[in-house]
Amino acid sequence: MSLEVFLQQRLGAFELDIAFTTKGQVTALFGPSGAGKSSVVAAIAGLSKPRQGRIVVGERVVFEAGKTFISPEQRRIAVVFQDARLFPHMDVEANLRFGWRRAARKADAGTIEHVIALLGLEKILKRRPRGLSGGEKSRVALGRALLASPDMLLLDEPLAALDQARREEILPYLEKLARETKLPLLYVSHHSFGDHADVQLLCGSTRLVSRITEASRVRLKLEIGMKLYGVVKAVTVAREAA
Numbered sequence: 001m002s003l004e005v006f007l008q009q010r011l012g013a014f015e016l017d018i019a020f021t022t023k024g025q026v027t028a029l030f031g032p033s034g035a036g037k038s039s040v041v042a043a044i045a046g047l048s049k050p051r052q053g054r055i056v057v058g059e060r061v062v063f064e065a066g067k068t069f070i071s072p073e074q075r076r077i078a079v080v081f082q083d084a085r086l087f088p089h090m091d092v093e094a095n096l097r098f099g100w101r102r103a104a105r106k107a108d109a110g111t112i113e114h115v116i117a118l119l120g121l122e123k124i125l126k127r128r129p130r131g132l133s134g135g136e137k138s139r140v141a142l143g144r145a146l147l148a149s150p151d152m153l154l155l156d157e158p159l160a161a162l163d164q165a166r167r168e169e170i171l172p173y174l175e176k177l178a179r180e181t182k183l184p185l186l187y188v189s190h191h192s193f194g195d196h197a198d199v200q201l202l203c204g205s206t207r208l209v210s211r212i213t214e215a216s217r218v219r220l221k222l223e224i225g226m227k228l229y230g231v232v233k234a235v236t237v238a239r240e241a242a
Contacts, residue, residue, distance in 0.1 A: 001058045001152065001184040003027060007043055008052035011036050026178055030189040037188045041156045044186065045079050046072035057152060076104065078150035082160045084137035086129040092140050093125040099144035107149055118180060119143045119173055135166040139173055146177075152184045159189075 006019040016036040029037050042048040044055055046062065046069070055063040057077065062070040078099070086095050096116070100107060107115070116122055119139040129137060138158055145153055158174075159167045178185055 002056070003044075003152070003184065003186070004054070004056040005040065005044065006054045007040060007050045009036075009039060009043070009048075009050040011039055016040075025182060026185045026187060028187045028189065038156055041079065041154050041186065041188055044152075045077050045154055046070065046075050047079075073102075076149075076151040077154060078145035078148045078152075079154045079156060080138075080141050080145050080158050082157045084129070084141035086132075086137060086140055086144075088129050091126050091128050092121060092132070095129070095140055096121070096125075096143050096147055099146070099148040103147065103149040105149045107147055112147060115143050115146050118176060133166060133169075134162045135169040138162065138166075138170050142173070142177065146181065146183070150183070152186065155185060155187045157188050 002021065002023045004021045007016060009016045012034070016039055018036070018040060029040060039048065039050075043050050043053065043063065044057075049063070049069060050065065052065045053063065054061065054065070057075065060070070061068050062075050087098065090098070096112075100112065116125070119142055121139060121143055124132065124136055124140075129140075132140065141158070155174075159170060162170065174187075177183075
């Protein structure tokens with residue numbers, strides 16, 4: 001599924017000005033804190049309305065400034081945030097089924113079992129969030145998002161709140177998820193390519209294909225790489241150097 005993004009939005013002291021198109025399965029958006037990565041995620045998910053822009057998911061225009069705004073629930077885009085945001089009064093199974101109940105296209109029993117097995121959740125279904133490790137919470141959040149049967153999955157720095165041990169625990173599940181579900185993913189990371197295993201794992205090798213630099217605005221790098229399960233594109237958004 002293709003993703004076309006053009007956005008212009010003021011973020012504090014600088015202007016976010018980004019445009020990219022990807023037809024690959026996995027897109028990685030990475031750069032330092034405050035560069036506007038989460039703002040891009042929010043716009044794609046329908047959680048914000050940029051001043052100017054256009055967003056096309058597949059063949060659907062989900063946002064065009066002044067013309068079109070499809071509500072978040074109608075976009076069929078699931079988001080996994082830094083914090084898992086699980087319901088503390090529900091056990092793991094109930095948290096998973098919350099995503100399933102809200103889905104426009106409900107997964108069948110076999111798909112539910114597959115997601116549970118894919119993320120290794122079989123043994124913790126009756127536990128509540130307070131009894132889970134950070135890595136387990138992240139896997140439950142991924143499962144809940146998958147069971148919402150989305151057309152696209154946005155992962156907004158899902159490893160940021162985890163220590164190194166928990167990151168190493170969850171990374172194999174992320175690669176497995178990308179390989180087996182074939183679901184289009186937008187993966188956001190604080191780290192640039194080569195600085196952290198999550199981006200390296202999902203992006204493989206990269207090369208610079210374009211750069212835009214303007215004073216007092218943002219620097220945009222569009223990079224493309226290859227992975228065995230498909231084409232990967234990566235975008236780095238960083239503050240312009242003083």
